[in-house]
Amino acid sequence: MNIDPTMSVPIYKQIADYIRQTVAAGVYRPGEMIPSLRALALQLKVNPNTVQRAYEQLEREGLVRSRKGLGMFVTQQGAKTAQTKSEAAVCSAFARGIRAALAAGIQPPRVLTAFEKAWESVETEVRAQA
Amino acid sequence: MNIDPTMSVPIYKQIADYIRQTVAAGVYRPGEMIPSLRALALQLKVNPNTVQRAYEQLEREGLVRSRKGLGMFVTQQGAKTAQTKSEAAVCSAFARGIRAALAAGIQPPRVLTAFEKAWESVETEVRAQA
DNA sequence: TATACTGCACTAGTAGGCTAGTACACTATG
DNA sequence: CATAGTGTACTAGCCTACTAGTGCAGTATA
CATH class of the missing domain: 1.10.287 (Helix Hairpins)
Incomplete structure (x- = not known):
């Protein structure tokens, strides 16, 4: 995935859109874990906080659910x-x-x-x- | 025209897009004057400066040309x-x-x-x- | 000349987005 | 129990984009 900091679209939205699309495409299936905050932040070279903002939005949408100490998991109706x-x-x-x-x-x-x-x-x- | 301040798209871009579309549609023809800064600002209930930013962009695009003390006019190739x-x-x-x-x-x-x-x-x- | 219109320039304040740092709570594993 | 991973929460600060206010300069017209 490519992050374009020059875009007018905020980075955290780009990340949320990307994850949403991959879940829709079936890359991550219900019950599976999506990349951890720190792992994705490292890969995209952005601050973990920025990734968290994206994940918060996805959780509000009911797409994923966080389990403390474990990670973020795609919900049953997530796909x-x-x-x-x-x-x-x-x-x-x-x-x-x-x-x-x-x-x-x-x-x-x-x-x-x-x-x-x-x-x-x-x-x-x-x-x-x- | 409607301005939506809640949109992520800046107001001045909304204005620029709007004027560009009206010129494209032939509402304002080459040689004609587009609404003055203050008139449009009053109508849209925004700051004249915001309208000016929109007009500056349109001038950079070669769509209009400003004539001091007179107004902004659609150029020959503007349409x-x-x-x-x-x-x-x-x-x-x-x-x-x-x-x-x-x-x-x-x-x-x-x-x-x-x-x-x-x-x-x-x-x-x-x-x-x- | 006076007035009323035009665009232009400068300064200032506000809000949002991003980064950074730190600390905490939970879970699995050795 | 120790460790290393996970998400969560908070503060602080920076930077840019955007908006607003104000005053100035040019042009037409009465």
């Missing part, structure tokens, strides 16, 4: 919750784009074109990483 | 610039959504469904306003 939340975030991003397009007077057919264009650009990104 | 920039913003929003979807393991068909869902929700928003 489902993560999927729902992730899909909502995707919808929200799309809606923002569509709203901006209509406000700028871009016609619906051109909006679809923009979507296809975005799709292709993301696909080439993925290929480049692999 | 074209605004359209290009707006479309790029739309693409960017779509790409963010698609990237998040793939990271969360959402399959391509479901991504399309999410897009259609977002489209419908925006449409009902627009109807509600009208």
